[in-house]
Amino acid sequence: MNDTKKPNTSLQELKDQYEAARGKHLKLNMSRGKPSPGQLDLSNELLGPLDSFLTEDGTDARNYGILDGIPECRTLFADLLGLDRDRMIIGGNSSLSLMFDTVAALCLFGTGGNRPWQHYKYAGTPVKFLCPSPGYDRHFRICEELGIEMIPVPLSSEGPDMDLVTDLVRQDPLIKGMWCVPLHSNPEGVCYSDRVVEQLASMETAARDFRIFWDNAYGIHHIYEEVTLMNILDACEKHGHPERAYYFFSTSKITFPGAGVALIASGPDNIRELKGHMSAQIISYDKLNQLRHVKYFKTPDNIRAHMARLADELRPKFDLVLSKLEAELRGTGLASWSHPKGGYFISLNTLPGCAKRTVELAREAGVVLTDAGATYPYGRDENDSNIRIAPSYPSLGELDAAMDIFILCIKIAALETNKK
Amino acid sequence: MNDTKKPNTSLQELKDQYEAARGKHLKLNMSRGKPSPGQLDLSNELLGPLDSFLTEDGTDARNYGILDGIPECRTLFADLLGLDRDRMIIGGNSSLSLMFDTVAALCLFGTGGNRPWQHYKYAGTPVKFLCPSPGYDRHFRICEELGIEMIPVPLSSEGPDMDLVTDLVRQDPLIKGMWCVPLHSNPEGVCYSDRVVEQLASMETAARDFRIFWDNAYGIHHIYEEVTLMNILDACEKHGHPERAYYFFSTSKITFPGAGVALIASGPDNIRELKGHMSAQIISYDKLNQLRHVKYFKTPDNIRAHMARLADELRPKFDLVLSKLEAELRGTGLASWSHPKGGYFISLNTLPGCAKRTVELAREAGVVLTDAGATYPYGRDENDSNIRIAPSYPSLGELDAAMDIFILCIKIAALETNKK
Numbered sequence: 001m002n003d004t005k006k007p008n009t010s011l012q013e014l015k016d017q018y019e020a021a022r023g024k025h026l027k028l029n030m031s032r033g034k035p036s037p038g039q040l041d042l043s044n045e046l047l048g049p050l051d052s053f054l055t056e057d058g059t060d061a062r063n064y065g066i067l068d069g070i071p072e073c074r075t076l077f078a079d080l081l082g083l084d085r086d087r088m089i090i091g092g093n094s095s096l097s098l099m100f101d102t103v104a105a106l107c108l109f110g111t112g113g114n115r116p117w118q119h120y121k122y123a124g125t126p127v128k129f130l131c132p133s134p135g136y137d138r139h140f141r142i143c144e145e146l147g148i149e150m151i152p153v154p155l156s157s158e159g160p161d162m163d164l165v166t167d168l169v170r171q172d173p174l175i176k177g178m179w180c181v182p183l184h185s186n187p188e189g190v191c192y193s194d195r196v197v198e199q200l201a202s203m204e205t206a207a208r209d210f211r212i213f214w215d216n217a218y219g220i221h222h223i224y225e226e227v228t229l230m231n232i233l234d235a236c237e238k239h240g241h242p243e244r245a246y247y248f249f250s251t252s253k254i255t256f257p258g259a260g261v262a263l264i265a266s267g268p269d270n271i272r273e274l275k276g277h278m279s280a281q282i283i284s285y286d287k288l289n290q291l292r293h294v295k296y297f298k299t300p301d302n303i304r305a306h307m308a309r310l311a312d313e314l315r316p317k318f319d320l321v322l323s324k325l326e327a328e329l330r331g332t333g334l335a336s337w338s339h340p341k342g343g344y345f346i347s348l349n350t351l352p353g354c355a356k357r358t359v360e361l362a363r364e365a366g367v368v369l370t371d372a373g374a375t376y377p378y379g380r381d382e383n384d385s386n387i388r389i390a391p392s393y394p395s396l397g398e399l400d401a402a403m404d405i406f407i408l409c410i411k412i413a414a415l416e417t418n419k420k
Numbered sequence: 421m422n423d424t425k426k427p428n429t430s431l432q433e434l435k436d437q438y439e440a441a442r443g444k445h446l447k448l449n450m451s452r453g454k455p456s457p458g459q460l461d462l463s464n465e466l467l468g469p470l471d472s473f474l475t476e477d478g479t480d481a482r483n484y485g486i487l488d489g490i491p492e493c494r495t496l497f498a499d500l501l502g503l504d505r506d507r508m509i510i511g512g513n514s515s516l517s518l519m520f521d522t523v524a525a526l527c528l529f530g531t532g533g534n535r536p537w538q539h540y541k542y543a544g545t546p547v548k549f550l551c552p553s554p555g556y557d558r559h560f561r562i563c564e565e566l567g568i569e570m571i572p573v574p575l576s577s578e579g580p581d582m583d584l585v586t587d588l589v590r591q592d593p594l595i596k597g598m599w600c601v602p603l604h605s606n607p608e609g610v611c612y613s614d615r616v617v618e619q620l621a622s623m624e625t626a627a628r629d630f631r632i633f634w635d636n637a638y639g640i641h642h643i644y645e646e647v648t649l650m651n652i653l654d655a656c657e658k659h660g661h662p663e664r665a666y667y668f669f670s671t672s673k674i675t676f677p678g679a680g681v682a683l684i685a686s687g688p689d690n691i692r693e694l695k696g697h698m699s700a701q702i703i704s705y706d707k708l709n710q711l712r713h714v715k716y717f718k719t720p721d722n723i724r725a726h727m728a729r730l731a732d733e734l735r736p737k738f739d740l741v742l743s744k745l746e747a748e749l750r751g752t753g754l755a756s757w758s759h760p761k762g763g764y765f766i767s768l769n770t771l772p773g774c775a776k777r778t779v780e781l782a783r784e785a786g787v788v789l790t791d792a793g794a795t796y797p798y799g800r801d802e803n804d805s806n807i808r809i810a811p812s813y814p815s816l817g818e819l820d821a822a823m824d825i826f827i828l829c830i831k832i833a834a835l836e837t838n839k840k
Contacts, residue, residue: 145700
């Protein structure tokens, strides 16, 4: 497809190329942040038999018991992330579940003696969350499901627009929460600066029960460059708001998306409160899987070494996507895109009004992308320009073919729109 | 302790024996329905390495995907229990979580277009559940946590008092739910008769969104006698209420309490609705563990053979408890007890007003029993007489020692009360 390099390829020529691609009946998927089989293979040894079922405190991991997770697993992740193992709960295989259950608990029961958030719904004034956007569609889905209004907030290269955030939370007591993916954010690859973290921890909020949902999903998922992140829980404590943030993490993209372990950490009162609610919901999460993870990794350094191997798997895919975009679109004015240092995504912006059409064209030619708009609350991208590229799952060959078609679709959608 | 057999042992003599037992500083626990290490060992092979990670439909069980559980796991349990695999969701390791999440979903979202149950709370008229009692304390805990009022209903040998149940549900539209442990019930060992199941399925209810929470925790856990149970979902469908019951089951007491698999089955609309809510809460449960269970058991017959081996582990413990009660208390008028055909418990009734004191005396002598009252909603046993005995976890030797002390405490509490 070298000829698409010509800046003035006509719409008709592009469409001919598109029809040729479509004729190949490809089935390619760049829609979800799913590890490839090669990445998963790196953790297979974790699934070997266990030499003992006893945890550090003598509990039989096969049986009931230990609601908050086996002590050695809490220690491992506390050491890895700079958290306090006594202010942490290891859950099941899904940090998304811990997030949903936490927001649901706040809706049903409230926190710190404040009103349950459902109260506001029944009073006709639902609570609101700030949603740095573009962001993670499943965060937005939790809010929609629970009837929480979402307010999009723009992201800069160092985090959410803090002038806007501080204004909003100071003025509106109905703003009770905020989603943050503070490292290698989904999809923009934004890493929050120390200044932003300090502001989030220190800012004045009208709601006493304002909470930050700190989804550090890509906390150690560096690909091109190691980025450090200020510890939000420490910062909140320092600024006198020890219960402001819930910190989430999981090994879904370290070991197995389907069978990893997830955790929540927070202030002492929040953790006590959550354990109380959890004790009505579950006797204990899967401790054998926690034990597997501890016996496999043993130390934080081993986890970091493992992440370096995973990065070696991912880097060629990111290289390929970025070099294709560079070669085909740089200087054309048809698109701009992120240059992430880690994480799972590249975020691309088409010309305004072109994202939906681009995604539609790609789908018809066998390339599935995340739905245009999905990265915004309510699926509403006012500019219709953001598209999330997830390069991890396809093979390099598939990615190569998919990117050619995707770039073609960006150009066609742009030219079609220009003609109108 | 042969001398306790004498019917007319004085209170002082009993107290002397008690002090002697207390001096031994024993630490024995008959409080929770926990499998013994020997039972757990029977499933250890399940934890061996998997020869393939692919499910029947070609999905990589290590990765994201398949919200409702891998097809072969749904097939296995559908065949075992006479359920429809397409009206089933395999969850994580805990049926209690599936119950809590289902009741919480009904509180937050309602079902079938009816009002969320939280609505009634905010309107000042909370919804109510019927609670056959004595029953499972964790069911009652879910209701308490979610602000659902509990109405105790007596149990006969064939199930709940259906005259009372049918009257109540016909008259009161706020009665939205009912807990049932239909086989080898916790703690009474009651098995619901076909007549009771038919009545539950066919009865007229004032609430359109009345739901039965059918916790078949001991559905294949026969010890002395195999008991059959009418299929509640089929019965509900036959009587025109296909969405009336949620059916729960788990392998917590088949393989591992900490690392089994749990399921919920129901009518087609309920399952569709639950999948919708779950899709906001989780991407997929642990499919590798589902795969382990399928590869280990392969067929329903193998599961039943496994249950026969587990019953062989449990039977001597039940024999011991029952023979001690028989030898020491039969004909004394001091206690009556259940004669379960399976399950995990023996339910004992002391003289009125003696259960709390008995449990207290036992605890002081190093024998932990389930709290008196725990088997009733709000922990309120009006007669203060029911005590749940859980013989599965201790060794035979421990159980022997624990039962001697327990029986001594029953006698002392009875004589103390008589004297007042």
